[in-house]
Amino acid sequence: MAAARPGEPIHILEVGSLFGESAIIWAKAIEEYAGGRGVVTCVDPWAPLDAAKEQLLPAELAPQFASGEAYLKFRAAIAEAGVEHLVDERRGTSEEILPVLANGSYDIVYLDGDHSYAQTQMDIALASPLVREGGLLAGDDLELLFEETMQTLTLKWVELGTDYVHDPRAGLWFHPGVSLAVYRAFRRVSRFGKTWAVVRRGAEWSPL
Numbered sequence: 001m002a003a004a005r006p007g008e009p010i011h012i013l014e015v016g017s018l019f020g021e022s023a024i025i026w027a028k029a030i031e032e033y034a035g036g037r038g039v040v041t042c043v044d045p046w047a048p049l050d051a052a053k054e055q056l057l058p059a060e061l062a063p064q065f066a067s068g069e070a071y072l073k074f075r076a077a078i079a080e081a082g083v084e085h086l087v088d089e090r091r092g093t094s095e096e097i098l099p100v101l102a103n104g105s106y107d108i109v110y111l112d113g114d115h116s117y118a119q120t121q122m123d124i125a126l127a128s129p130l131v132r133e134g135g136l137l138a139g140d141d142l143e144l145l146f147e148e149t150m151q152t153l154t155l156k157w158v159e160l161g162t163d164y165v166h167d168p169r170a171g172l173w174f175h176p177g178v179s180l181a182v183y184r185a186f187r188r189v190s191r192f193g194k195t196w197a198v199v200r201r202g203a204e205w206s207p208l
Contacts, residue, residue, distance in 0.1 A: 001107055001136075002033040010038035013106045013130060015094050015123055016113035016140075017042040018070065020077035026110075027083035041088045041106075043097045044113075046071035094119075098126040106130050111139035117158045117177030124185045131200045136208075138197035139182070143174035145191065146183035154180060 002010055010033075012026045023042050030038040048066040064070040071091070078087050090097045094113060109127045113119065124137070131137050146154060150169045157165050157176040166173050182189055182196055189196040190207040198205040 008034075008037070010034045010108070011106045012038065012040045013043065013101070013109045013127070014040060015043045015098070015109070015111045015127065017044040017074060017089075020074040020081075022110070022112065023074075023087055024077065024081045024083055026108075027078075027081070027086040030086055031083070036086070038107075039086055039088050040083075041090060041101075042074075043090045043092065043094055044074070045093050046074065046091060094123050094126055098123075098130065101130055103129045104132045106135060107132060108136045108138065111137075112141070115141050115163060115175045115178050116161065117181050120178050120181035121185070124181060128205075133200055133202070135200050136197050137200070137205065138195060139178070141175045141178050141194050142182055142189070142191060142196040143172055143194050144170055144179055145189075146179045149174065149176070149179055 002008075010030050012030070014023055014026060017023050020042075023040050026040040030036060030040065046065070046068070061070075064073070074089075078084055109131050111120070111123045111127060113123055120139075124139075127137060144167060148170055149167050153167070154176045158180050162176060164173060164175055186198050186205050188207050189198050191197075197208055199208055
C-alpha cells in the first residue's frame with residue numbers, strides 16, 4: 001500500500017487495542033514502509049466489563065480492566081516502543097467513537113474487539129464507511145469460515161451467545177459469532193491464519 005502511494009501517509013484504525021502489541025506493530029510498519037508518515041488510531045474503552053463479558057476473559061485479565069491497569073499497560077507499551085507520536089488513542093466503545101470519524105479516511109481498518117455475533121456485525125457496519133477506495137477492512141479470530149463449520153450448530157451457538165466453541169467436524173476451536181458475521185457481511189473473504197480481509201472496490205468488497 002505504501003509503495004503504491006509513495007510519500008502519502010498511511011492511516012490505520014484499530015478497534016480493540018488491549019495492551020498495545022498490535023498497535024505497535026502497525027506503527028512500526030508505518031515507520032518502515034511509509035517513512036513514519038501516518039497514524040494508528042486505537043479505539044478501546046479500557047474499562048471494566050459487564051459480568052457476562054468478564055466471564056469470557058482469562059481470570060487474570062478482568063481485574064486489570066476494573067482497576068485501570070490495562071490502560072496503563074497500553075500507555076506504557078506504546079511509550080517504551082517509542083511510537084507515541086504515531087498513535088492516536090480514542091478511549092470509548094466502537095459505537096461511541098466510529099460514528100464520529102470521517103468516512104473514507106482510513107487505508108486499513110482492523111477489527112479485534114468483542115467477538116460476539118451482534119458486536120462483530122455492528123463493528124463491520126460502523127467500520128465499512130470509514131475505509132477509503134482500495135483500502136482494507138480486516139479483523140482477527142476467524143479460525144473457521146462459516147462454510148467450514150457445522151452450520152446448523154454454528155447458528156445455534158450464535159443464538160445461545162456462545163463465544164468460543166469446538167467444532168466437531170473441523171476439530172478446531174473457533175468464534176461462531178465472527179464466522180457468521182463475516183459470512184453474512186461479505187460471503188467471501190481472504191484469510192491469513194486467523195485474520196480475514198477484504199478490499200473496497202467502489203460499493204463492493206472483494207477478497208484480496
